[in-house]
Amino acid sequence: MKNRVWIIVLSLSVLICAVCWLYISNLSPLSQIVGIYQNGTLVEKIDLNSVTGKREITLSGEYGKNTVLVSNGHIMMKSAECPDKLCVKHGELKNGGSPIVCLPNRIVIKFEDTSYSADAKTGALR
Ligand SMILES: [Zn+2]
Numbered sequence: 842m843k844n845r846v847w848i849i850v851l852s853l854s855v856l857i858c859a860v861c862w863l864y865i866s867n868l869s870p871l872s873q874i875v876g877i878y879q880n881g882t883l884v885e886k887i888d889l890n891s892v893t894g895k896r897e898i899t900l901s902g903e904y905g906k907n908t909v910l911v912s913n914g915h916i917m918m919k920s921a922e923c924p925d926k927l928c929v930k931h932g933e934l935k936n937g938g939s940p941i942v943c944l945p946n947r948i949v950i951k952f953e954d955t956s957y958s959a960d961a962k963t964g965a966l967r
Pocket residue numbers: 921923924925926927928929942943944945946
């Protein structure tokens with residue numbers, strides 16, 4: 842009889858641990874909120890986790906158009922008419938990586954998670 846109680850207590854604590862773990866892992870995934878800025882103002886905020894299918898966002902700047910490609914969990918500068926095309930060469934925006942910047946058209950695409958590392962990266966761009 843005592844054995845059975847222990848089994849119940851054990852399985853309950855395992856269950857509680859599992860629930861806690863699920864709760865925590867749901868609460869703290871890496872931020873997937875991306876902000877697209879032009880001229881320092883927010884153009885659009887996108888939660889990459891909630892994107893279904895593919896979406897293109899076209900931004901017009903002084904040096905032509907930039908096309909941003911968004912799909913689930915991914916964002917990148919697909920094409921640009923700016924002279925240096927550094928934004929296209931940057932490739933996909935990665936969490937913890939440097940933001941996608943198009944200096945000629947003054948576009949910045951970055952994760953909204955303003956952790957210290959993101960701040961340090963922004964400072965390095967100046
Ligand atoms: Zn560019």
